[in-house]
Amino acid sequence: MAKIKKKIKTIKIDADKCNGCRTCEVVCAAFHSQPKYSSINPAASRIHVITRRLDDIWLPVFAGEYSPAECMGRDKYVIDGKEYDECSFCRATCPSRDMFKDPDSGLPLKCDMCEGEESPLCVQWCLNDVLIYEEREEEVEEMVQIEEMDAGLASLIDRYGLEKIGTALARMSYKA
Amino acid sequence: MRYAETGYNLEIDLTRGNIERVETDPELMALFLGGLGTSVKIHYDRVPPETKAFDPENLIVISTGLLCGTPAYSANRTIVSFISPQTGLLAYPMMGGFWSSELKYAGYDKVIINGKSPELVYIWIHNEKVEIRDATHLQGKGAIETQELIRKELNDPDVQVLAIGLAGENRCFTASIEQSRSSSSRGGGGAVLGDKKIKAVAVRGTRAVHLAHGAEFMEHMKEITKYIKFRNENPIPEVMPILSGIGSPQMMKHVDEQWHTESFAWGNARIRRKGFWTKEIEKEWTKSQTGAIKRFISCFNCPQQCGALISHEDVPNYMMKCFSKLTYTMAAFVDDLDFTWRICKRAFEYGLDSFSTPQILAFGVELHEAGILTDEDFAGCPSDKEGRFFWLLDRVAHREGIGDILADGTYWAARRIGNGAEKYDHNTTKKHEQMNIKLGMMDPLYFLMYATNEKISITQMEGNWPQAPFPKKETRESFVKDWPQLPDEKFKKYFIDWEPRGENSNPNYPTPQIASEIVDWMEMLHNIDDALGICAGMGSFCLKPPYHIHNYPKLISAATGMDMDKERLRKTVRRSRNLHRAFNNLRGMGRPDERPPQDHWKHRFPELEDDLLTYYYTFKGWNHDGVPTRKTLEELNLADVAEDLETRGILKDGQN
Numbered sequence: 001m002a003k004i005k006k007k008i009k010t011i012k013i014d015a016d017k018c019n020g021c022r023t024c025e026v027v028c029a030a031f032h033s034q035p036k037y038s039s040i041n042p043a044a045s046r047i048h049v050i051t052r053r054l055d056d057i058w059l060p061v062f063a064g065e066y067s068p069a070e071c072m073g074r075d076k077y078v079i080d081g082k083e084y085d086e087c088s089f090c091r092a093t094c095p096s097r098d099m100f101k102d103p104d105s106g107l108p109l110k111c112d113m114c115e116g117e118e119s120p121l122c123v124q125w126c127l128n129d130v131l132i133y134e135e136r137e138e139e140v141e142e143m144v145q146i147e148e149m150d151a152g153l154a155s156l157i158d159r160y161g162l163e164k165i166g167t168a169l170a171r172m173s174y175k176a
Numbered sequence: 177m178r179y180a181e182t183g184y185n186l187e188i189d190l191t192r193g194n195i196e197r198v199e200t201d202p203e204l205m206a207l208f209l210g211g212l213g214t215s216v217k218i219h220y221d222r223v224p225p226e227t228k229a230f231d232p233e234n235l236i237v238i239s240t241g242l243l244c245g246t247p248a249y250s251a252n253r254t255i256v257s258f259i260s261p262q263t264g265l266l267a268y269p270m271m272g273g274f275w276s277s278e279l280k281y282a283g284y285d286k287v288i289i290n291g292k293s294p295e296l297v298y299i300w301i302h303n304e305k306v307e308i309r310d311a312t313h314l315q316g317k318g319a320i321e322t323q324e325l326i327r328k329e330l331n332d333p334d335v336q337v338l339a340i341g342l343a344g345e346n347r348c349f350t351a352s353i354e355q356s357r358s359s360s361s362r363g364g365g366g367a368v369l370g371d372k373k374i375k376a377v378a379v380r381g382t383r384a385v386h387l388a389h390g391a392e393f394m395e396h397m398k399e400i401t402k403y404i405k406f407r408n409e410n411p412i413p414e415v416m417p418i419l420s421g422i423g424s425p426q427m428m429k430h431v432d433e434q435w436h437t438e439s440f441a442w443g444n445a446r447i448r449r450k451g452f453w454t455k456e457i458e459k460e461w462t463k464s465q466t467g468a469i470k471r472f473i474s475c476f477n478c479p480q481q482c483g484a485l486i487s488h489e490d491v492p493n494y495m496m497k498c499f500s501k502l503t504y505t506m507a508a509f510v511d512d513l514d515f516t517w518r519i520c521k522r523a524f525e526y527g528l529d530s531f532s533t534p535q536i537l538a539f540g541v542e543l544h545e546a547g548i549l550t551d552e553d554f555a556g557c558p559s560d561k562e563g564r565f566f567w568l569l570d571r572v573a574h575r576e577g578i579g580d581i582l583a584d585g586t587y588w589a590a591r592r593i594g595n596g597a598e599k600y601d602h603n604t605t606k607k608h609e610q611m612n613i614k615l616g617m618m619d620p621l622y623f624l625m626y627a628t629n630e631k632i633s634i635t636q637m638e639g640n641w642p643q644a645p646f647p648k649k650e651t652r653e654s655f656v657k658d659w660p661q662l663p664d665e666k667f668k669k670y671f672i673d674w675e676p677r678g679e680n681s682n683p684n685y686p687t688p689q690i691a692s693e694i695v696d697w698m699e700m701l702h703n704i705d706d707a708l709g710i711c712a713g714m715g716s717f718c719l720k721p722p723y724h725i726h727n728y729p730k731l732i733s734a735a736t737g738m739d740m741d742k743e744r745l746r747k748t749v750r751r752s753r754n755l756h757r758a759f760n761n762l763r764g765m766g767r768p769d770e771r772p773p774q775d776h777w778k779h780r781f782p783e784l785e786d787d788l789l790t791y792y793y794t795f796k797g798w799n800h801d802g803v804p805t806r807k808t809l810e811e812l813n814l815a816d817v818a819e820d821l822e823t824r825g826i827l828k829d830g831q832n
């Protein structure tokens with residue numbers, strides 16, 4: 001495959017500074033509502049702050065790729081004496097948990113780095129400097145990116161089977 | 177589609193075990209906004225003047241504010257309202273934390289609870305699914321512990337829980353409702369929940385809150401964010417650090433407590449601990465505080481960090497609220513800040529108000545020293561100061577022995593004890609423990625706030641106006657230069673003219689007219705915050721806050737689609753304030769009750785104070801007894817309230 005230049009977008013998460021306010025969830029949900037900023041539902045946010053207050057755990061996690069099946073096993077981290085729940089650090093939308101699924105449709109959500117904005121909204125609105133945005137260019141092998149719609153479709157197919165989805169699509173396009 | 181509000185309340189009748197999701201009248205938002213405003217309306221319409229705190233008819237309304245759940249920073253207040261067992265009036269203690277936004281996301285503006293359950297229960301709200309669940313296994317459990325147990329039981333760490341502890345179950349008059357890092361404390365909401373046998377209310381919501389003009393709303397929020405950043409980087413230069421920022425007093429961040437520790441009157445609001453703040457204390461407290469604080473934390477959607485996670489030696493982790501850091505330790509005359517981390521944990525688990533309770537415990541100690549309470553009453557009490565306070569705290573929460581009497585608060589306990597104990601109840605107004613401050617010269621602003629506000633506790637009605645005049649004219653001039661929060665330019669002159677000594681100083685200045693204008697403005701802002709669910713630390717309670725009368729109308733308009741302007745906003749909260757007052761008037765509150773503690777100032781001026789009160793009443797549109805006149809009520813579309821007041825003989829002919 002050919003080499004291409006790729007912009008690597010990174011959000012550095014200084015979790016020790018997080019005060020658990022969930023502003024990042026609020027603004028992400030607002031930004032991705034249709035029309036933009038028309039509604040707020042943190043359960044539909046693409047960032048989730050895992051919160052175990054009395055255990056001193058505030059961990060912002062970003063929604064990553066859709067995964068049709070859960071991992072063969074689970075991991076459980078203990079850092080600085082703090083025990084994190086199973087799969088805490090994983091970004092996947094996976095059948096094992098509700099995280100990063102649209103609460104109404106159940107479809108997977110994925111952080112898109114707030115495409116089109118100067119910088120990610122969660123970064124802009126977290127006034128505690130927990131989320132720091134960095135950009136750099138790298139040469140990488142060309143790769144096919146799975147778009148959000150593709151991931152959504154894939155998850156539907158996993159749930160209902162290709163045949164049913166195909167029939168439904170045909171029916172809908174007929175109606176339209 | 178409803179904007180900002182969800183348009184639904186949850187009505188729970190515990191006696192019948194009935195739960196209903198009820199659509200609200202959109203007109204109510206137009207008339208009362210939400211939060212405290214619409215809650216007052218509910219109490220007024222449904223709770224008759226004869227109802228007592230522990231009657232099944234006493235509603236407890238657990239409310240969100242209009243902007244809770246929106247991206248408005250710090251819109252996270254839960255407003256709990258009920259007839260207080262202590263005052264017999266409509267109390268509305270608020271708490272921050274994470275509960276109200278979650279309720280909004282579950283699809284409700286308020287939970288309205290009526291009746292009593294036969295057994296201890298908790299309420300579980302998960303979007304449309306609402307259950308009354310058995311809580312007998314949680315009986316006697318701590319208020320913090322209960323929150324964790326319920327989260328475990330429901331197997332969802334993101335459930336937000338408000339809960340009472342043993343003090344609430346035992347109907348202690350100063351029982352609080354605890355939730356994450358906050359509590360709804362004053363006036364005994366925990367006792368009312370306990371009386372209804374509700375241990376907790378748990379909520380999880382995954383629905384949306386809608387904005388009428390979201391993009392515009394975010395533009396306004398950008399402006400506000402800019403200011404928050406500016407203020408955080410540039411504390412107000414003219415005042416001491418503890419007053420120079422925004423948010424609730426930053427008592428977790430700042431160690432220097434010279435001002436609080438030395439200027440307030442400790443024990444049973446008696447003694448100023450002058451000279452307390454030595455180099456040595458500063459060193460020890462710095463060590464203790466930095467050692468105990470694991471992390472600074474905030475409430476929902478707030479960039480400030482007023483709370484802290486506490487981890488101290490063998491005390492299980494818990495979260496600290498700002499002023500509690502001082503109240504128990506100082507009231508007990510203990511010097512060691514480590515005592516704070518221990519006793520607060522126990523007090524929070526019991527679920528007791530950190531303002532009133534330490535005063536009540538110190539009141540007990542005082543009565544013992546005076547021989548009014550006997551050694552027999554104190555049998556088994558350790559002799560050291562720390563042990564004594566722990567012992568008293570346990571007695572109160574368990575309502576054991578002398579604790580059973582003290583659990584009714586200073587005013588009622590004094591009357592139950594008799595034998596001269598009444599004289600030791602020197603710091604209550606309307607039967608409620610006031611801020612523990614004793615000063616020299618009567619101050620017209622504070623006189624009015626102590627005497628008249630429906631909140632009954634000063635800490636949540638003051639705020640935007642400095643507490644005292646600045647000694648130097650040039651400091652005053654520099655302070656007013658950058659003060660866009662003021663409702664009117666003329667206030668700048670008021671402030672520049674206000675001197676610590678001489679003609680233009682307390683008690684004659686601010687004049688009754690100026691004092692009324694300033695107090696009216698501060699009260700209005702509190703009423704706005706309490707309707708919107710905004711933390712007073714970002715609005716009405718601090719100097720030069722991010723939210724004020726000039727940007728609030730824009731935010732409300734963008735959020736709701738209503739056409740809000742300053743005048744309309746002013747009128748809207750005036751409406752709910754007058755309705756609140758009428759409700760209290762119907763319950764017997766009037767001019768004789770409107771008095772700050774007699775010893776609050778050394779120098780009192782009965783005639784001047786009387787004139788001041790009369791002037792202020794007239795300014796507010798109330799009659800000589802402090803009752804809204806018919807004219808005032810009619811202007812606010814509350815003619816039916818005038819009717820009620822007349823029927824009951826509270827508004828008499830010729831007075832309006």
Ligand code: SF4
Nearest residue numbers: 018019021022024126
């Ligand atoms: S906005 Fe920042 S501080 Fe707040 S929860 Fe998100 S990451 Fe943490």
Ligand code: SF4
Nearest residue numbers: 028111113114120122
């Ligand atoms: S970068 Fe944008 S999409 Fe991703 S979590 Fe932050 S706000 Fe949401």
Ligand code: SF4
Nearest residue numbers: 423475478482711713
């Ligand atoms: S300013 Fe402090 S008390 Fe107020 S909402 Fe923010 S963190 Fe909570």
